[in-house]
Amino acid sequence: MARTRICSALMVALAPALIGAPACAREEQSYNFDLPSQELGESLRAVAAQSGWQLYAPADAVKARRAPALRGRLSVQDAVNQLLAGTGLTARFADRTVIVRTGDSADSADSAVSNDPAIVVTGSRIPGAVVASVVTRVDREAIKAAGQTDLGEAVRALPQNFSGGQNPGVGTGAGQINTNVNSASNVNLRGLGPDATLTLLNGHRLPYDSAFGGVDISAIPVAALDRIEVVADGASAIYGSDAVAGVVNVILRRDYDGVATSAQFGASTDGGNVRGQFDLVAGTRWSHGGLIAAYDFARNSAIAAKDRDYTSPLDGANSLYPEQRRHALTLAGHHELAPGISLSFDALYANRHSITTGGTAAARYVFAPDAETYSISPELSVALGSDWTMRVLGTWGRDRTHYDTRFSPAGSIETRTTGCYCNSAWSAEVNAEGPLFALGGGDARMAMGAGYRNNGMAFSRVIGAAAPDAFDVAQGSTYGFAEINLPFVTAANAISGVRRLSVTAAARYESYPGIAKLATPRIGIVYAPLEDITLKASWARSFKAPTLFQQYVGHQAYLLPGASVGATGTVLYTSGGNPGLKPERARSWQAGAVFEPGAVPGLRVEASYFDVRYTDRVVQPIAGSIAAAFNNPGFATLIGFDPAAGTLAGIIAGAQFGLQNFSGQAYSPDAVTALVDNRYTNVAAQKIRGVDVRARWQTALSADRNLALEVAGSWLDSKQQLTAALPQTLLSGQVFNPPRMRARSGVTYQSPRFAGSMFTNYTGALRDARFAQAARLRPQVTFDLALRYDLIAKATPDAEPPLALSLTVNNLGNARPGRIAVTGPTDTPFDSTNYSAIGRFIAIGVARRW
Structure with a gap:
């Protein structure tokens, strides 16, 4: 019930905003501008550079246009709007970004922005979206x-x-x-x-x-x-x-x-x-x-x-x-x-x-x-x-x-x-x-x-x-x-x-x-x-x-004497790629x-x-001694005792150089007491x-x-x-x-x-x-x-x-x-x-x- 009352109160508080209440007065960050009358593109870039905003303005939209002098303490929005006054261009402002486009209304500007492949927003597929990450x-x-x-x-x-x-x-x-x-x-x-x-x-x-x-x-x-x-x-x-x-x-x-x-x-x-x-x-x-x-x-x-x-x-x-x-x-x-x-x-x-x-x-x-x-x-x-x-x-x-x-x-x-x-x-x-x-x-x-x-x-x-x-x-x-x-x-x-x-x-x-x-x-x-x-x-x-390298680089198969790792019989050790x-x-x-x-x-x-x-x-996972891995219970999931002969045969058959036998005895699957899989x-x-x-x-x-x-x-x-x-x-x-x-x-x-x-x-x-x-x-x-x-x-x-x-x-x-x-x-x-x-x-x- 408490949660319901809280949600209801929140919705009541936000309702005017969600249905489009009249805009409230807002204090916007302002800057001191002192720009001469010059090409419109130069003035727009100067405003963006001074404020640290991103600017998107296509060349054909601002080409051969003159901007009036811009002087005084203004917000970015006011500065850009003054520069665009009488040009037929519109601007959209979102997430410290200025998007200038042709059109008589915000809707046409948004449409042009949406169709412009230059508007790249990292972290979103929607141009002009405010990304919820820094x-x-x-x-x-x-x-x-x-x-x-x-x-x-x-x-x-x-x-x-x-x-x-x-x-x-x-x-x-x-x-x-x-x-x-x-x-x-x-x-x-x-x-x-x-x-x-x-x-x-x-x-x-x-x-x-x-x-x-x-x-x-x-x-x-x-x-x-x-x-x-x-x-x-x-x-x-x-x-x-x-x-x-x-x-x-x-x-x-x-x-x-x-x-x-x-x-x-x-x-x-x-x-x-x-x-x-x-x-x-x-x-x-x-x-x-x-x-x-x-x-x-x-x-x-x-x-x-x-x-x-x-x-x-x-x-x-x-x-x-x-x-x-x-x-x-x-x-x-x-x-x-x-x-x-x-x-x-x-x-x-x-x-x-x-x-x-x-x-x-x-x-x-x-x-x-x-x-x-x-x-x-x-x-x-x-x-x-x-x-x-x-x-x-x-x-x-x-x-x-x-x-x-x-x-x-x-x-x-x-x-x-x-x-x-x-x-x-x-x-x-x-x-x-x-x-x-x-x-x-x-x-x-x-x-x-x-x-x-x-x-x-x-x-x-x-x-x-x-x-x-x-x-x-x-x-x-x-x-x-x-x-x-x-x-x-x-x-x-x-x-x-x-x-x-x-x-x-x-x-x-x-x-x-x-x-x-x-x-x-x-x-x-x-x-x-x-x-x-x-x-x-x-x-x-x-x-x-x-990665394909992790999956398909060749794996090796080594037969080792069990005594070398504190085990009996022989031990098969494999490392390298793993298609699974x-x-x-x-x-x-x-x-x-x-x-x-x-x-x-x-x-x-x-x-x-x-x-x-x-x-x-x-x-x-095993970066050091194989013997140490046998003595550490944390590696137990990587060591299979009494492995099946079919499992051993599959590893050996796929090994880059076949079985490399360092055990001092002929290979016998019955003698393999442990399989160490370090692929x-x-x-x-x-x-x-x-x-x-x-x-x-x-x-x-x-x-x-x-x-x-x-x-x-x-x-x-x-x-x-x-x-x-x-x-x-x-x-x-x-x-x-x-x-x-x-x-x-x-x-x-x-x-x-x-x-x-x-x-x-x-x-x-x-x-x-x-x-x-x-x-x-x-x-x-x-x-x-x-x-x-x-x-x-x-x-x-x-x-x-x-x-x-x-x-x-x-x-x-x-x-x-x-x-x-x-x-x-x-x-x-x-x-x-x-x-x-x-x-x-x-x-x-x-x-x-x-």
Whole structure:
């Protein structure tokens, strides 16, 4: 009864809002604007830049239009409306986004927005929807202001991201999940693995990179970028597999007119890493479309152990950072074929060659992979009428890492290992989005669709003249999804205590033949009790399909004497791939708040708490001694006593090299007393929780001088349980895992001809408990400096400088990694997943707008 009374009271309180009560007066955040009369596009971009809002305005809508002078203290809404007055254009405002379109009413503007493939909302299929999770946005200007030249550098600086997994600086001895296969840069949110973070390009999937299910984000030129959006929350209901830790969406520039080039040359002051980088971006616009192309070239020398005095006893010739050469090209275009029908595409090509030296003087190896990736994603958008839009889209791509390793033992014959991690991907989808019915805060909108996705992998490994280890398989999946956005309360019908209230719900059904059929729901709520405060919460289930490498890489079968593990008879031990794997599953929820006080213009503070329960994780659980596993009851589920002869025969028959007998006696199934199955298996569980905080304050010091301060941090508590009978082990704060605390803060200053920024990076303390005597690594603090001076002044505040010089100094104080104990002579003697051997890096650059 009490619950019924509470619900009834709540409905009575909200009823005026839900049925469309008159709008209440609202105090909106305002800014000091002082813009001259100029091109409309320039004025709109200036308003967006000063307020930190996103702007969408097609070139053909604002081309050749003049804007009046804009002066005074105004809200973003009032500023944009003044600029658009008398133009016939309308604007829609949602979630700090300005959407400008033609039309005489809000309805026609919404229709145009719905039909525009450029309107990308990460975390939702509905354009203009307010996402119930915190969205971190990093745009091209912020990346350039920080002195970063590739997207790998940019994402490694994010506190939510872990630099382990597949990244170019990862050394040896950090475990199988932290392996540098081809010097690509994979995003690894929360440290859950590159395969648990979904990386998209303009909302489209890309082919996987090498063996671990990630995507090389550094293959996309910064010059082509508009922004990166990160939603560190479960999103399988929207995107399907892999979106467990979250989604990273790389969004390209929509329109560009002209040609611009830039180049940078620098080196590490301790030696090595001599790097040159060049990029070019060119684009053109026409009345009904546009095309942009961007090319990036980068090359750096290696950092050898002899260049650093903290790497003993590692052999001086060993690489701490690989030699690399990279070419990357991106194309994107769009064209309105007819009223309401538009075609767009994005395409990517990248090639990377790297060289890593390892081993010892007595047994040297040189690892020299070539990685090539290419993809194309076309999309056709058709306005169906009544503000509904249909899209037909697809993706086709390849990613091939051809590796070549030469092993040269002193006084012996060189052995060469070659092969390929050759990934393929293609997909096709049709979807529709539009309004269902009217609510007090606007139209309830729905997105729905269905599609097919296929991933393939052709793996090969040939060692000398030995028989190859190879497979060539593909896995397809069909899916359907639906999402609804219910804006109960917005500015149009706000009441006291309810300035905004919206609910989103999504569900996805996906079928992987022979593996599983899964349904993943997601629900979110956005509630603003006051104009200054917005509360967000979401709950979701997500999944990750097992990788093809985990399923099909060859498994081994070894027959061992039982006495070696404290057993009788013989023991069969197997490890490697497992075709019987099932999807990993996760439940996540997140709650946060956004604070934008009207009393402090330009300030935005976001904080969120997240909690993830990740089960059925695929691992090879026995990492140490097999004998120790026999003595530990926690591994009892992995040891089968008195195994059936048919089970043994199946494992032996499928083994890559058949039965490898080290027992000293002939094989007899009757003599096998135990089967130890250490193949990849769904057995581990992780619990992850933490807090993300981000704050930014931007203010105008004068009409043409701006100052911005920002700080972002992430606190992480991550635990893992290998089997249900084993205790939990702490991951966060341990070596080769994310620290419990990461933070980055900075200050940026801009004037008509000078821009400068200083950033501070904090990596929390780590504990090394791998040995009897545990060790503690102290926190590390580094400082990055970036300066730019325009030799020729910009025509407008938001334009690119015609000619500019830049200076970048990363790790200004030359902070060095803390040393750790090693298990062998080839191990990197520091935690290369959290610290870098690059040290202080100084570079000068020049940029030219032609």
